[in-house]
Amino acid sequence: MFSIFKKEFNTFFANPLGYGIIGLFLLVNGLLLWVLRSDWNIFNSGFADMQGFFDLIPWVFIVLIPAMLMRTFSEEYTLGTVELLKTRPVSAFQVVFGKYLAIVTIVTMSLILTLVYILALDRLAAPQTIDFGSITGSYLGLWLLSIAMTAIALWIAVLLKNQLLAFIIGVLVLLLLYYGGEQLAQWYDNAPDFLRQITLYEHYKSMGRGVLDLRDIAYFISVVILFITLSINRFKRL
Template sequence: MYSLFKREICYFFTSPIGFTIIGLFIVLNGLFLWVFKTDYNIFNAGFADLLSFFRLSSWIFVFLVPALTMRSISEEKRSGMLTLLFTKPISAMQMVLGKYLGILFLLFVILWSSFLYVYMVWVLGTPMGNLDIAGTIGSYIALFLLIASFAAVGLWASSISSNQIISFVLAAFLCFFFFFGFDQLLALASDDFGGWGFQTHFDAISRGVLDTRNIVYFLSIIFFFLYLTTLSLKAYKQ
C-alpha cells in the first residue's frame, strides 16, 4: 500500500497535474477574492473574514477534485497496469487506500497553500489579527472533510470506466449533486427532508462547532464510496 501511495505522490509532482491543480486553486481563489468585483470579494465585504474563501473553495473543489481523481484508476485500466498490479501481493482494499491517501496528500498540500490568504486577512484586520480563529479552524476541518468525500466519490467514478473523460464527468456530476442538488431535490418533496446533502453538514462544521454527527456523516460517505471502489476492482479482477 505504501508503494502505491508513494507512486501517486511521485506522479503528481513529477507531472504537470499536481502543480496545475495547485496553481488553478490559488489563481481562481485569488481572482475572485481580491480582483473580481463579486460577492466573494473580500474588499467589497468591508471586513477581514475568510468566509468567502471557504464558500468559494467548496465550489471550486466540486470540479477540481474530479479532475484530480479521473486518472487514478481509469488510466491504470486503459494502460493494462491494473492487471499487472493484481499479480502483486496486495489486496484490492490496500490498492484503493494507497491511491486514496495519495490524493488526500495532494489535497492537503493544496489547502496548505491557502494559508497565504489567512495571513493576508490577518494583516488586513483592524486591529491586526482580528480574525475568528475557532471559526477558521472549523472551516478548514469542514473543507478537508468535504474534499475527502469528493475524492472518495471521484475515485469510485474512476474505477468504473477506463475513459478519463467519462470518469471526470460522472464524478463532477455526483459531487455537484451531493453538494447542492440533493438537498434541493428533497426540498421539492418536503422541507422535512432537507439537511442530507454535503453542503448542510459542511456549513454546520464551518461555524466552528465540531458536532460528531456531521463528522460521522462525512466519514460514512468516504467509507461507503471506498468500499464501492473496492468492489469495483474485485469485479474487474474476476
C-alpha cells in the same frame, strides 16, 4: 500500500498537468477572492473574515478533485496494468486506499497553501478582529468535505475507463451530492427534509458556523467509508 501511495503521488507531480491543476486552483481562488468583483470577494463583507473563501472552495473542489482523480485508474486500464496490480502481493484495499491517500495528501497540500490568505487578512485587518477559532473550525469542515469528495470521485474513477468521462461524471455526481438536495428543497416547499439532511452541503454548512457537532464529523467519515468500500468491491470485480 506505501508503494502504491508513493507511485500515485510521484506520478501526479511527474506530469505538468499535476502542477497545472494546483496552479489553476490557486489562481482561481486568488482572482475570485482578492481581485475580481465577485460574490466571494473577501472585501465585500467589510469584515475581517474568510466566509467568502469557505463558500467558494467547495465549488472549486467539485471540479478540481475529479480532475485530480480522472487518471488514477483510467491509465491502469489503458496500459493494462490492472491485471499486474492484482497479481502483486497487495490487497484490493491497499491498492484503492493507497491511491486515495495520495490524492487526499495532494488536496490537503493545496489547502495548506491557502493559509497564506489568513496571513494576508491578518495584515489588513484591525488587531484582534479575526475569529481564528471559527476559521479553524471551518478549515476542519472543509478538509472533511474534501476527503469525502475524494472518496466519491475515486469511486467514479474506478467505475469508468475513459478519463474525460470519469471527470465529467465525477463533477456531476459531486454537484448532485453537494447541493442537489438543497436545491430541490428550495424549489419545492413539500420536498422531504431528509433530502437536505443527506447533502454534503448541509453538514459542511453546519461546521462552518463554528460548531463542531460529532454528527457532522461522523457523516463525513461514513461517506468516506461507504465510497472506499464501493471502490474496493468494484476493483475486486475487474
